Amino acid sequence: AQKVTQAQTEISVVEKEDVTLDCVYETRDTTYYLFWYKQPPSGELVFLIRRNSFDEQNEISGRYSWNFQKSTSSFNFTITASQVVDSAVYFCALSGGIGGSNYKLTFGKGTLLTVNP
Amino acid sequence: EAGVVQSPRYKIIEKKQPVAFWCNPISGHNTLYWYLQNLGQGPELLIRYENEEAVDDSQLPKDRFSAERLKGVDSTLKIQPAELGDSAVYLCASSQGLALVETQYFGPGTRLLVL
Numbered sequence: 324a325q326k327v328t329q330a331q332t333e334i335s336v337v338e339k340e341d342v343t344l345d346c347v348y349e350t351r352d353t354t355y356y357l358f359w360y361k362q363p364p365s366g367e368l369v370f371l372i373r374r375n376s377f378d379e380q381n382e383i384s385g386r387y388s389w390n391f392q393k394s395t396s397s398f399n400f401t402i403t404a405s406q407v408v409d410s411a412v413y414f415c416a417l418s419g420g421i422g423g424s425n426y427k428l429t430f431g432k433g434t435l436l437t438v439n440p
Numbered sequence: 441e442a443g444v445v446q447s448p449r450y451k452i453i454e455k456k457q458p459v460a461f462w463c464n465p466i467s468g469h470n471t472l473y474w475y476l477q478n479l480g481q482g483p484e485l486l487i488r489y490e491n492e493e494a495v496d497d498s499q500l501p502k503d504r505f506s507a508e509r510l511k512g513v514d515s516t517l518k519i520q521p522a523e524l525g526d527s528a529v530y531l532c533a534s535s536q537g538l539a540l541v542e543t544q545y546f547g548p549g550t551r552l553l554v555l
Contacts, residue, residue, distance in 0.1 A: 366529060428483075428485070
């Protein structure tokens with residue numbers, strides 16, 4: 324069975340601080356995909372990034388960066404110089420890849436990030 | 441490009457009443473999903489369609505829930521009769537191809553409150 328754990332239920336920071344959201348996953352698949360989604364108060368899940376299990380390179384997109392480490396089964400997300408508009412619930416998710424046992428997206432419980440002015 | 445469209449955005453009904461949710465996926469997306477999101481939780485899959493075929497409905501409570509995607513485009517999710525515990529957000533998502541590797545794009549959801 325697949326599992327995603329986001330141990331941080333809520334994080335509160337002051338604007339311009341850096342913040343890291345943790346994600347730890349469990350899977351028996353050798354090929355799998357990891358995702359981060361943002362859910363602002365409007366409710367829509369906004370896709371942020373997808374990584375496959377063979378690509379451990381860290382990725383940076385503007386103020387967002389992701390650190391994928393297979394050795395620790397973690398896929399952490401860092402927001403640099405946070406802004407009020409970053410306030411949302413962030414979900415980490417996992418799906419099996421080709422030949423995997425579970426195509427479904429398995430979500431963590433989410434981390435509520437509040438960025439205060 | 442238009443995203444996934446869902447309606448209504450909000451619905452309040454009394455228990456034992458029927459309710460229906462509608463979803464229009466991103467144009468060209470063959471795979472459509474319905475998810476249930478309870479407060480403080482991540483979404484959980486209810487049903488997945490590939491074109492008009494329901495390829496996984498194992499998590500759909502079939503005694504009261506039903507879904508259809510007649511022409512392989514729009515989809516409707518129905519609950520009859522609704523129970524208090526059905527209060528949640530119902531999310532629709534779509535992806536371009538096979539579910540295994542394609543990114544799923546989500547709609548804004550329908551927030552259901554059953555009184």
